[in-house]
Amino acid sequence: MSGPTTSLTPPADARRPVRHPDAPAPGELLGSHYDRCFGCGGEQPHGLHLETRAGEGVGVTAVFTVKEAHQGAPGLAHGGVLATALDETLGGLSWLLRTIAVTGRLETDYVRPVPVGTELHLAAEVTAVHGRKIYGTATGRIGGPDGPVAVRAAALFVEVKVDHFIENGRDEEIRSAMSDPDQIKVARAFEVNP
Ligand SMILES: CCCCCCCCCC(=O)SCCNC(=O)CCNC(=O)[C@H](O)C(C)(C)COP(=O)(O)OP(=O)(O)OC[C@H]1O[C@@H](n2cnc3c(N)ncnc32)[C@H](O)[C@@H]1OP(=O)(O)O
Secondary structure, eight states: OOSOOOOOSOOTTOBOOOOOTTSOOTTOBOOOSSTTOTTTOTTOTTSOOOEEEEOSTTEEEEEEEOOGGGBSSTTBBOHHHHHHHHHHHHHTTHHHHTOOEEEEEEEEEEOSOOBTTOEEEEEEEEEEEETTEEEEEEEEEESSTTSOEEEEEEEEEEEOOTHHHHHHSOHHHHHHHHTOHHHHHHHHHHOSOO
16 A cells, blocks of 8 residues: 555554653743744734643643634534644644654544633643654643543644745745744754754
8 A cells, every 4th residue: 555654543663752851841832833823823813823832741732712703603613723723732742842743644523512702721742753753632621721621633743844844835935934033043943953
C-alpha cells in the first residue's frame, strides 16, 4: 500500500515526549505564532483569538469564547470551528517541543453541543513522538477546566522546517511576514538547528 500511515496510534517504538529545556514556563502565555492566524492571530478580525498557555509537562491550555459569528445551528457552535479550536490548541504544543509541526491528521469527537457564549476550556498534550511524527490529544470542556467534556481530538502532527511555509505560502503574505522582526523572532525560536 502506498501513501502515509494514517493511524493515530503511535508505533510500539515511539518515544515519550520531552519538554524542551527552553520551553515557556507553566502558566506563561504563548502568544500568537502569526498575527493573521485564524486560530490565534490578534490582527485577524474573523479569527477565534485563542489564547494558549504553557501547561505542565508537554501540555498546553487555551480558552476560546464562542461568539455569535461561530454558529452552525442557531445558538450553537459550528463543528468546524470547534475542530479549529482543537487544532490550534494542539498546534501550540510546538512551543513546548520547540519544533515546527503542521497537522497531518485530526480526528474529532463531538460529545455535547456548545452554545454561543460558552467559554470552552481546551487542554492538549503530546502523547508520543516517532521520527517527525508528533502524536497528541486534546479536549474542550464547557465553562471551566473541570467542566463537562464537549469535544475531544486525537491528532498527528508532522515536523517541518520553516521552508515549508516559505515554499508553499502565498508570496504576498510570506514577504510581509519575512519583513516583520516579530515574525522572524517566532520562527527563530523554533529553529533548534537553523
Ligand atoms: C510556527 C508554528 C506554526 C504552527 C501552525 C499551527 C496551526 C495549526 C495547525 C494547522 O492547522 S497546520 C495546517 C494544516 N496542515 C497542513 O497544511 C499540512 C499539509 N500537509 C503537508 O504539508 C504534508 O502532507 C506533510 C508536511 C504533513 C507531510 O508531508 P512530508 O512529505 O513532509 O512527509 P512524509 O510524506 O515524508 O511523511 C513523514 C511521516 O509522516 C507520516 N504522515 C505524513 N502525512 C500524514 C498524514 N496526513 N497522516 C498521517 N501520517 C502522515 C508519513 O506516513 C511518514 O511516516 P513514517 O516516518 O512513519 O514513514
